[in-house]
Amino acid sequence: MSLINVSKLTFAYEGSYDNIFEKVSFQIDTDWKLGFMGRNGRGKTTFLNLLLGKHEYSGTISADVQFEYFPYVVENKENHTIDVIEEIYPDYVHWELMRELSLLQVTEDVLYRPFESLSNGEQTKVLLATLFLKENRFLLIDEPTNHLDMNARKLVSEYLNSKSGFILVSHDRAFLDHCVDHILSINKTNIEIQKGNFSDWWENKQRQDQYELAENDKLKKDIKRLSKAAKRTSDWSDEVEKSKNGTRNSGSKLDKGYVGHKAAKMMKRSKSMEQRQHSAIEEKSKLLKNVESSDNLKISQLVYHKNQLAELEHISISYGDKTVCEDISFTIEQGERIALEGKNGSGKSSIIKLICGEDIPYSGTFRKGSQLKISYVSQDTSHLQGNLTDFARDQDIDESLFKAILRKLDFSRIQFEKDMSAFSGGQKKKVLIAKSLCEKAHLHIWDEPLNFIDIFSRMQIEELLLEYSPTLLFVEHDLEFCNNVATKVVKL
Known part of the structure; x- marks a missing residue:
């Protein structure tokens, strides 16, 4: 050791x-x-x-x-x-x-x-x-x-x-x-x-967050009280300053030297109090340290005119002599969140490509609703480059909503000025997920969306999917995420 x-x-x-x-x-x-x-x-x-x-x-x-x-x-x-x-x-x-x-x-x-x-x-x-x-x-x-x-x-x-x-x-x-x-x-x-x-740490983290939030409520009250006191002190300073040129109630003239000396002492005292109050406000404002921001995200999904969006009957996919999957049958219905599970190489990505409309060699029956709009999140992030503003324009998505989602997924404002090629792997994945959430779609298809994405953001995305119930077909190997999100599991 x-x-x-x-x-x-x-x-x-x-x-x-x-x-x-x-x-x-x-x-x-x-x-x-x-x-x-x-x-x-x-x-x-x-x-x-x-x-x-x-x-x-x-x-x-x-x-x-x-x-x-x-x-x-x-x-x-x-x-x-x-x-x-x-x-x-x-x-x-x-x-x-x-x-x-x-x-x-x-x-x-x-x-x-x-x-x-x-x-x-x-x-x-x-x-x-x-x-x-x-x-x-x-x-x-x-x-x-x-x-x-x-x-x-x-x-x-x-x-x-x-x-x-x-x-x-x-x-x-x-x-x-x-x-x-x-x-x-x-x-x-x-x-x-x-x-x-992790579970031990998360339990402690939640306990600490609750304590910090309770302390924060107290701090806000203290800050409000101190701010009012600072304003009163400031007003008092102003009144003292004005009194140097004022008159006594009896109408007789003031001893300006005496009043000036007294006013200067009061001014010094009031400014000192004001400074202490502002320092206290600043100090208390810093105390809420480690509560992670995880505001709810908001999306609006298109509603399809039929309940069933797609159907696969006895689908088998082969590349030459190699069969990657066979006899796969399932339907995708509106509001479902379907997890595609299987070992690497079992055909999950091929099934996704088929549903997305790529030319995949298959046998069996595949039906997809006409005019069905799909939003796809790929595993690959290597193509991301340039700034976020140009990306939003090129993808024809609402830039304000896109950036608001990224802010809620813990992007700092300075990230908005950077080239996406300099982003971390997790930040690039968040760009693709935010883009998908901005797109008006009947069906979201996500292929291993959580690679490199931090735990807080994973939980946040889970909450979003549970709250807004978009129709989703996804491949993901994070067991907790699948258990929490999926309404149906298709095993290949």
């Missing part, structure tokens, strides 16, 4: 007005299984990069361990998997590798296939097995669940639960609950560490 000490850490990107971290101090035990949480853009990946020594900062980070970052970048994906592993870790021991792969239910034959031929889930498992071969390292694991299906997530969470000595960035609540024993959270104004899993 050793400690990682972070003391008075301050960091801002060059050209930025705001510090991402300001005089942050805490300790991490290298035996912990540490879940790392925070809103998109708060600095989780930045902090991992600071640990890796990639940026200059003020303050100190001291540690007796080396850091190792996941995911690895694989340059030559056409190479056999065994060669990819050797490139990452030349000193690996074969039997130890086989032990790790066995725990992750990866068969030995994948080692002798080109790495690019492995599924996303297999690639993640192979690279995780390689990561845990390295000894005396503290592991920085950045969002390993993206593109893992539910079964793979469960397996990987069990694997991580058997390990220790890592920071895990993940936004999957069920996943975090299963494999961490501490939570490191980047809040609005500080970083804090709590013992326990």
